[in-house]
Amino acid sequence: xxxxxxxxxxxxxxxxxxxxxxxxxxxxxxxxxxxxxxxxxxxxxxxxxxxxxxxxxxxxxxxxxxxxxxxxxxxxxxxxxxxxxxxxxxxxxxxxxxxxxxxxxxxxxxxxxxxxxxxxxxxxxxxxxxxxxxxxxxxxxxxxxxxxxxxxxxxxxxxxxxxxxxxxxxxxxxxxxxxxxxxxxxxxxxxxxxxxxxxxxxxxxxxxxxxxxxxxxxxxxxxxxxxxxxxxxxxxxxxxxxxxxxxxxxxxxxxxxxxxxxxxxxxxxxxxxxxxxxxxxxxxxxxxxxxxxxxxxxxxxxxxxxxxxxxxxxxxxxxxxxxxxxxxxxxxxxxxxxxxxxxxxxxxxxxxxxxxxxxxxxxxxxxxxxxxxxxxxxxxxxxxxxxxxxxxxxxxxxxxxxxxxxxxxxxxxxxxxxxxxxxxxxxxxxxxxxxxxxxxxxxxxxxxxxxxxxxxxxxxxxxxxxxxxxxxxxxxxxxxxxxxxxxxx
Amino acid sequence: xxxxxxxxxxxxxxxxxxxxxxxxxxxxxxxxxxxxxxxxxxxxxxxxxxxxxxxxxxxxxxxxxxxxxxxxxxxxxxxxxxxxxxxxxxxxxxxxxxxxxxxxxxxxxxxxxxxxxxxxxxxxxxxxxxxxxxxxxxxxxxxxxxxxxxxxxxxxxxxxxxxxxxxxxxxxxxxxxxxxxxxxxxxxxxxxxxxxxxxxxxxxxxxxxxxxxxxxxxxxxxxxxxxxxxxxxxxxxxxxxxxxxxxxxxxxxxxxxxxxxxxxxxxxxxxxxxxxxxxxxxxxxxxxxxxxxxxxxxxxxxxxxxxxxxxxxxxxxxxxxxxxxxxxxxxxxxxxxxxxxxxxxxxxxxxxxxxxxxxxxxxxxxxxxxxxxxxxxxxxxxxxxxxxxxxxxxxxxxxxxxxxxxxxxxxxxxxxxxxxxxxxxxxxxxxxxxxxxxxxxxxxxxxxxxxxxxxxxxxxxxxxxxxxxxxxxxxxxxxxxxxxxxxxx
Numbered sequence: 001x002x003x004x005x006x007x008x009x010x011x012x013x014x015x016x017x018x019x020x021x022x023x024x025x026x027x028x029x030x031x032x033x034x035x036x037x038x039x040x041x042x043x044x045x046x047x048x049x050x051x052x053x054x055x056x057x058x059x060x061x062x063x064x065x066x067x068x069x070x071x072x073x074x075x076x077x078x079x080x081x082x083x084x085x086x087x088x089x090x091x092x093x094x095x096x097x098x099x100x101x102x103x104x105x106x107x108x109x110x111x112x113x114x115x116x117x118x119x120x121x122x123x124x125x126x127x128x129x130x131x132x133x134x135x136x137x138x139x140x141x142x143x144x145x146x147x148x149x150x151x152x153x154x155x156x157x158x159x160x161x162x163x164x165x166x167x168x169x170x171x172x173x174x175x176x177x178x179x180x181x182x183x184x185x186x187x188x189x190x191x192x193x194x195x196x197x198x199x200x201x202x203x204x205x206x207x208x209x210x211x212x213x214x215x216x217x218x219x220x221x222x223x224x225x226x227x228x229x230x231x232x233x234x235x236x237x238x239x240x241x242x243x244x245x246x247x248x249x250x251x252x253x254x255x256x257x258x259x260x261x262x263x264x265x266x267x268x269x270x271x272x273x274x275x276x277x278x279x280x281x282x283x284x285x286x287x288x289x290x291x292x293x294x295x296x297x298x299x300x301x302x303x304x305x306x307x308x309x310x311x312x313x314x315x316x317x318x319x320x321x322x323x324x325x326x327x328x329x330x331x332x333x334x335x336x337x338x339x340x341x342x343x344x345x346x347x348x349x350x351x352x353x354x355x356x357x358x359x360x361x362x363x364x365x366x367x368x369x370x371x372x373x374x375x376x377x378x379x380x381x382x383x384x385x386x387x388x389x390x391x392x393x394x395x396x397x398x399x400x401x402x403x404x405x406x407x408x409x410x411x412x413x414x415x416x417x418x419x420x421x422x423x424x425x426x427x428x429x430x431x432x433x434x435x436x437x438x439x440x441x442x443x444x445x446x447x448x449x450x451x452x453x454x455x456x457x458x459x460x461x462x463x464x465x466x467x468x469x470x471x472x473x474x475x476x477x478x479x480x481x482x483x484x485x486x487x488x489x
Numbered sequence: 490x491x492x493x494x495x496x497x498x499x500x501x502x503x504x505x506x507x508x509x510x511x512x513x514x515x516x517x518x519x520x521x522x523x524x525x526x527x528x529x530x531x532x533x534x535x536x537x538x539x540x541x542x543x544x545x546x547x548x549x550x551x552x553x554x555x556x557x558x559x560x561x562x563x564x565x566x567x568x569x570x571x572x573x574x575x576x577x578x579x580x581x582x583x584x585x586x587x588x589x590x591x592x593x594x595x596x597x598x599x600x601x602x603x604x605x606x607x608x609x610x611x612x613x614x615x616x617x618x619x620x621x622x623x624x625x626x627x628x629x630x631x632x633x634x635x636x637x638x639x640x641x642x643x644x645x646x647x648x649x650x651x652x653x654x655x656x657x658x659x660x661x662x663x664x665x666x667x668x669x670x671x672x673x674x675x676x677x678x679x680x681x682x683x684x685x686x687x688x689x690x691x692x693x694x695x696x697x698x699x700x701x702x703x704x705x706x707x708x709x710x711x712x713x714x715x716x717x718x719x720x721x722x723x724x725x726x727x728x729x730x731x732x733x734x735x736x737x738x739x740x741x742x743x744x745x746x747x748x749x750x751x752x753x754x755x756x757x758x759x760x761x762x763x764x765x766x767x768x769x770x771x772x773x774x775x776x777x778x779x780x781x782x783x784x785x786x787x788x789x790x791x792x793x794x795x796x797x798x799x800x801x802x803x804x805x806x807x808x809x810x811x812x813x814x815x816x817x818x819x820x821x822x823x824x825x826x827x828x829x830x831x832x833x834x835x836x837x838x839x840x841x842x843x844x845x846x847x848x849x850x851x852x853x854x855x856x857x858x859x860x861x862x863x864x865x866x867x868x869x870x871x872x873x874x875x876x877x878x879x880x881x882x883x884x885x886x887x888x889x890x891x892x893x894x895x896x897x898x899x900x901x902x903x904x905x906x907x908x909x910x911x912x913x914x915x916x917x918x919x920x921x922x923x924x925x926x927x928x929x930x931x932x933x934x935x936x937x938x939x940x941x942x943x944x945x946x947x948x949x950x951x952x953x954x955x956x957x958x959x960x961x962x963x964x965x966x967x968x969x970x971x972x973x974x975x976x977x978x
Contacts (some may be wrong), residue, residue: 057659068657074650079643082682099679106675154568162564169556170546186595190588193571329818332930385728397919430886434923441821
């Protein structure tokens with residue numbers, strides 16, 4: 001049957017593409033039955049697709065119930081705003097323009113509070129600015145005679161729409177006011193154009209603005225009062241999570257490198273998954289930026305005040321990402337075909353392990369600083385330990401190159417192997433040396449994370465550890481809550 | 490003066506935050522003059538900001554005139570659609586709903602043709618689907634008595650709005666139908682809610698759909714006929730540009746590494762800029778994905794047919810990016826504090842240079858394959874040469890480790906240096922060895938780009954070089970055109 005269908009498809013294809021030579025092929029089954037088969041397959045495929053789609057949707061909902069809650073919130077906001085239309089007295093109040101309240105809710109309601117507020121403010125100010133400008137243009141146009149009126153309106157529309165569209169290309173403007181510019185163009189063109197017909201412009205403008213204000217305030221209220229999702233807190237959690245992933249990857253890389261020779265057990269596969277966590281860090285730049293952008297619109301919430309230095313989180317994120325690039329490079333050593341010889345691995349293994357465990361504990365401590373929002377008394381010590389381990393690794397490398405590589409390794413290969421003496425241990429040494437020098441590079445990049453986090457701690461006025469003995473219990477509870485609410489990526 | 494202002498600010502801040510102790514500070518100048526100063530500074534700052542903004546905007550326009558053209562296109566489309574409102578006969582035709590045509594143009598008109606078409610189709614089908622569903626719900630509600638009617642309408646609104654909002658979280662759905670889902674919610678709520686009042690629902694629906702069709706077709710026409718910007722072609726150019734940047738960075742990295750010791754001349758600074766081109770490649774994933782997403786909506790244009798394998802460009806892009814990560818690692822070697830000794834640099838320099846120049850010429854050839862859209866007869870040869878150079882570098886490393894590092898270097902350091910023998914040349918060797926092993930890794934990652942490009946050449950049915958002697962002239966002209974039109978990032 002499958003072959004039959006293939007032939008059928010091939011014929012179809014040939015008719016479309018080639019020069020009709022496919023007519024020589026005689027259909028093997030009746031047209032009706034083939035059609036039926038095709039329809040059956042199509043429906044089967046469709047059902048399967050829909051089923052997979054639903055499965056995916058279900059998984060998504062189970063993974064992150066906040067998304068489901070957001071959907072219900074949209075439903076609630078929309079149903080509430082419909083009341084403005086259903087209920088007669090309100091209907092008389094804001095006129096036939098209730099439509100705009102509904103439209104506002106649909107368009108403005110976003111996942112996070114910050115994004116919703118940003119869109120609301122953009123909508124309100126874009127509408128106001130465009131409305132006043134349009135009224136001004138309308139007044140000028142109406143003063144200049146019937147013939148010039150559409151000309152002036154048209155020209156002003158053309159110029160302002162072009163200018164506003166252009167402003168949307170400017171990155172700094174786009175990041176904050178993209179939606180406002182869109183609404184500006186929309187309102188300006190609607191008011192200018194309808195100004196030509198509707199005489200009660202002021203009245204219309206008043207109605208429209210009041211409906212928009214109703215819509216936006218409803219959106220802001222619902223998004224802030226019913227289980228709010230804060231962009232700022234999401235950014236905060238994302239940075240902490242990325243740092244944890246980085247720490248695990250640093251730990252994992254060494255384990256991975258030194259255990260590579262044997263086959264993987266289930267447990268090791270799990271470990272490898274953890275090790276590959278850094279890959280998530282590589283591509284979160286855009287997410288971080290948009291979150292930081294929304295976070296600045298948010299009012300004080302949880303432990304974050306209104307002017308929390310969200311931009312600094314971007315710097316921390318960038319430093320973390322630079323480290324992740326380095327682990328990606330380490331990964332290349334790990335997958336290198338030239339594995340290090342066991343001898344050298346044993347020699348450097350312990351120091352490497354110390355460097356990586358010290359590095360990862362620095363990163364973990366940094367994550368903890370952010371998580372608990374208080375400065376750490378141990379971070380300087382940890383950095384010192386890391387640097388000491390790095391120095392030891394450097395010394396090991398120096399001594400190794402001279403004595404082991406030049407002497408012991410030589411002797412060893414002469415004794416054991418019958419292959420040409422240069423071949424085995426020295427290519428192995430290269431992989432090990434690269435690996436070690438990347439450990440060193442990672443440690444130096446971690447220092448730039450330390451700097452970024454310290455700057456954050458100063459800007460955000462994190463507490464000193466001695467000051468807050470009494471607060472520790474509270475903060476621990478808060479940190480646990482944050483852990484629970486973390487979204488899974 | 491600046492200090493005065495600082496004090497003034499500090500007082501303000503203290504009043505807001507602390508407990509009023511700031512009253513002890515006596516103002517040093519009159520309130521009026523200080524106010525005047527503040528206002529003057531504010532206005533000065535504002536003017537400067539606006540000026541900088543305009544400068545930035547001007548640079549943007551000069552850099553990429555296509556953006557200016559896009560803005561003019563939006564202006565044209567909006568002015569044309571206003572005709573539907575200004576001109577009486579048309580006005581009678583589509584009723585008071587002309588507003589929807591204007592709104593459609595404002596919201597739907599995007600920078601690239603693909604994005605515009607995607608939004609148009611989303612808008613039309615979202616509106617149609619929601620309209621029919623809403624009419625069905627309205628019919629059911631009207632059959633079930635006056636009391637149940639608002640209840641059914643409200644419940645259906647709540648359910649469908651929540652479900653549609655949820656669908657926007659599903660990545661595969663979001664990528665293509667995000668805007669459609671938004672329009673679906675909007676139309677459904679508007680029609681359901683107004684169904685309670687407006688009796689001529691069918692008439693209204695007809696009018697609205699016809700205005701939307703007018704708006705969308707106008708947008709599609711303008712965006713396709715007046716200097717179209719194709720998402721597909723942009724993606725194509727972006728990938729080629731990224732490959733060129735990668736090739737330059739590979740070339741540059743070696744030059745950078747071996748010339749590091751001396752100070753930078755102007756020319757070398759220029760070279761360093763070219764070398765850092767790979768950094769642009771690191772963060773283009775999101776851009777590539779959205780472009781590929783829009784490109785699939787575009788009709789045949791230039792050398793691309795309707796079913797051009799745009800997804801394969803993403804694979805090529807990913808392979809290029811993996812290479813770029815590796816160069817980021819190389820960069821670490823270059824900036825490493827332990828520079829290789831001149832002796833070892835001289836020993837490995839030539840082979841490293843050969844590997845890198847062979848690698849970069851493979852990448853350049855791959856870029857040329859995509860640029861000219863025909864398979865290359867020399868690519869296999871180039872890959873072979875690259876692999877030969879890699880093998881030579883590996884051999885050099887092997888021999889170096891034994892003889893040079895163990896023997897010659899020892900002798901040399903014994904002769905020349907009075908410092909401890911282990912210190913100088915061997916840390917230098919480590920940087921060199923890492924550098925060389927990353928050259929090897931880059932070469933192996935380039936092979937995965939080769940694979941991706943070859944798959945692309947097969948999927949897109951690039952011509953064989955021998956087949957198209959007569960076409961070469963045409964294609965060269967086309968390639969030059971593409972070069973001219975390339976956007977600058």
